[in-house]
Amino acid sequence: MKSFTGWVVLGLAFSLTIFTVSCGSESQSKNVSDKDSTAAIPVEVAKASNGDISAYYSSTATLEAQDEAMVVSKVRGIVKKLHVEEGDFVDTNEILAELEDEQLELEAQRAKATMDRLLNELNRKEELFNKNLISAQEFENAKYEYEAQKSEYELAQLKIKNSKIRAPISGVISDRLIKAGNMINTDQEVFEITDFDPILAILKVPEHEMSKIKKGQQALIQVDAIKNKTFEGQVLRVSPVVDPQTGTFEVTVSVKDETKQLKPGMFGRVQIVYDTRQNALTIPKNAVISEDGINSVYVIKNNLAYRKNIRTGYANGNNIEIIEGLAPSDTVVTIGQSSLQDSAMVEIISL
Structure with a gap:
């Protein structure tokens, strides 16, 4: 009986030992697995690459037209006919409107009749003068009267010509200030013409950028x-004078717009490319960590993230130039840096 009881106790002890070892092994395996899974931090990365990168001076400006003309009437009269409307494109010397010219025609005919009479009188007196039958003074007076009347006739002809209002420049009718039937006076503004080619952006640039x-x-x-949409242009003029009150100088940028979408008065953002470096080493800007004036990135090697200080250069768009600290083959962390420490294990989820 004692022997049987002993064997039972021994069996229970052996089973307990096996159970304890099994539980311990399972717990240790689980802890290792948990440690491995929490140690790898998910990150997104990108490779450093070579390419061209430019430096820009950026500013804002309200767009302006290069040429604008306010058209005025050169004669007084009633508007008989309009040939153009706002938004129409016109060429230089194209007729924009016509004034009633019947009275001007009559005045011109009267002036011509008087001129013809004085011409005949001049010819007659010239014959008499050549025969010494009249004085030189009388002949000269006849000549002056004829010349004065000739000018009157030419002026009447010019008024008829000016009764057709013409475009002084090519461009678009941006404002029509008269209607058919209106009585308009000499020098009254009647149309505004704007030349949209090219459009200008005038910048006030700090003197240290000169x-x-x-x-x-x-x-x-x-x-x-x-x-x-981005429009291309170029620097048209650079003023050599700095405004002492503002400390700025004026830069005029000419913008090409074959689509005619740009209009004077639009608010624009301008970037002037003042330098371009070819075959520069670049990475995404969001990979750079800036702290206390020092720039750094996390570089991935063998699934570990190592923090490296870098020196940067030009930046534009989404990229930044790396002058020192990285090689073309390096892979850097672009998203997830805030969770990293030096030599941290990472899991790359996007490249």
Whole structure:
């Protein structure tokens, strides 16, 4: 009986030992697995690459037309006919409107009749003068009267010509200030013409940027009114004078717009390209960590993230130039840096 009881106790002890070892092994395995899964931090990465990168001077400006003309009437009269409306494109010397010219025609005919009479009188007196039958003074007076009347006739002809109001420049009718039937006076404003080619952006640039901005440099322009479109242009003029009150100088950018979408008065954002570096090493800007004036990135090697200090150069768009600290083959963390420490284990979820 004792022997049987002993064997039972021994069996129970052996089973308990096996159960304890099994539970311990399972718990240890679970802890290792949990440790491995929490140690790898998910990150997104990108490779450093070579390419061209430019430096920009950025500013804002309200777009302006290069040429604008306020058309005025050169004679007084009633508007008989309009040939153009707002938004129409016109060429130089194209007829915009016509005034009633019947009275002007009559005045011109009367002036011509008087001129013809005085011409005959002049010819007759010239014959008499050549025969010494009249004085030189009388002949000269006849000549002056004829010349004065000839000018009157030419002026009447000019008034008839000016009764047709013409465009002084090519462009678009941006404002019509008269209607058919209106009585208008001499020098009254009747149309406004705007030349949209090219459109100008005039910038006020701080004087310390003067050494960077040169005539002919490329410029990129975006306007709030036209989304997701960039227009190209170039620096047309650079003023050599600095305004002492503002400490700025004037830069005029000419914008090409073959689509005619840009209009004077639009608010634009202008970037002037003042330098371009070719085959520069670049990475996404969101990979750079800036702390206390020091720039750094996390570089991935063997699934570990190592923090490295870098020196940056030009930045534009989504990229930034790396002058020192990285090689073209390096892979850097772009998203997830805030959770990293030096030598942290990572799991790459996007490249």
